[in-house]
Amino acid sequence: MKGLNTQSAFQEDIRWLNVKQSAVERLRRDVSKLGFGHLEQAFAPEALEKLRQEAERALPNAKHAEQSEALSYRASIGSCGRQMMTFLSSAEVRTLLSTVFDRPFTLAQEVSCVTFYGSGDHLGPHLDEPANRCVVTILVYLNAESSMPEASDSGLNLRIYGSAFEPGQSATMIIPTRTGTIVLGYGSRYWHERPHLRPGERVIAITGCYASAADNRAQP
Numbered sequence: 624m625k626g627l628n629t630q631s632a633f634q635e636d637i638r639w640l641n642v643k644q645s646a647v648e649r650l651r652r653d654v655s656k657l658g659f660g661h662l663e664q665a666f667a668p669e670a671l672e673k674l675r676q677e678a679e680r681a682l683p684n685a686k687h688a689e690q691s692e693a694l695s696y697r698a699s700i701g702s703c704g705r706q707m708m709t710f711l712s713s714a715e716v717r718t719l720l721s722t723v724f725d726r727p728f729t730l731a732q733e734v735s736c737v738t739f740y741g742s743g744d745h746l747g748p749h750l751d752e753p754a755n756r757c758v759v760t761i762l763v764y765l766n767a768e769s770s771m772p773e774a775s776d777s778g779l780n781l782r783i784y785g786s787a788f789e790p791g792q793s794a795t796m797i798i799p800t801r802t803g804t805i806v807l808g809y810g811s812r813y814w815h816e817r818p819h820l821r822p823g824e825r826v827i828a829i830t831g832c833y834a835s836a837a838d839n840r841a842q843p
């Protein structure tokens with residue numbers, strides 16, 4: 624995929640993505656209708672492994688975060704390493720974003736992170752914040768492990784809701800969490816949730832937040 628000719632702070636010496644046009648068209652339709660969509664097996668050979676290895680190295684320094692009031696969550700959160708930032712800010716990803724959302728975006732590095740979920744970890748229904756730095760969100764599943772990923776109570780599902788949320792509400796879409804899948808969506812406008820992971824389940828996910836390119840130029 625040829626990229627936008629905008630500046631990147633990171634060198635690119637790798638091809639990251641390997642996605643079919645038909646999959647991108649389906650993603651565009653899902654995003655337009657439900658606010659989120661996804662691409663399965665989205666990576667070029669070796670690219671995913673490069674990111675996964677960097678994430679595994681970041682795990683010892685990840686901070687445990689837990690809260691039970693308002694937004695309920697429990698997970699370990701780390702900083703994106705150089706490879707992750709290079710990927711998130713790559714021309715390939717920016718081109719994918721502009722293709723899906725019909726306008727350009729730039730990475731909001733300061734609110735992007737890598738999250739490690741283990742048994743019992745979760746992230747309750749929420750909108751991504753701050754909204755102007757997370758106009759759209761990418762979730763990259765670097766690793767997803769489960770003995771029963773198809774189980775209805777598996778944590779390897781991302782539940783998508785509408786632009787309003789009430790407890791007990793049914794999801795409008797459930798996106799399976801699988802290694803190599805990329806999720807894109809209006810994370811600050813459509814509620815979404817990671818249910819509790821079952822015993823033995825594990826997920827490593829990059830969260831990339833993007834601001835409108837026009838807004839970003841206005842930043843000091």
Ligand SMILES: [Fe+2]
Nearest residue numbers: 750751810815
């Ligand atoms: Fe989110």
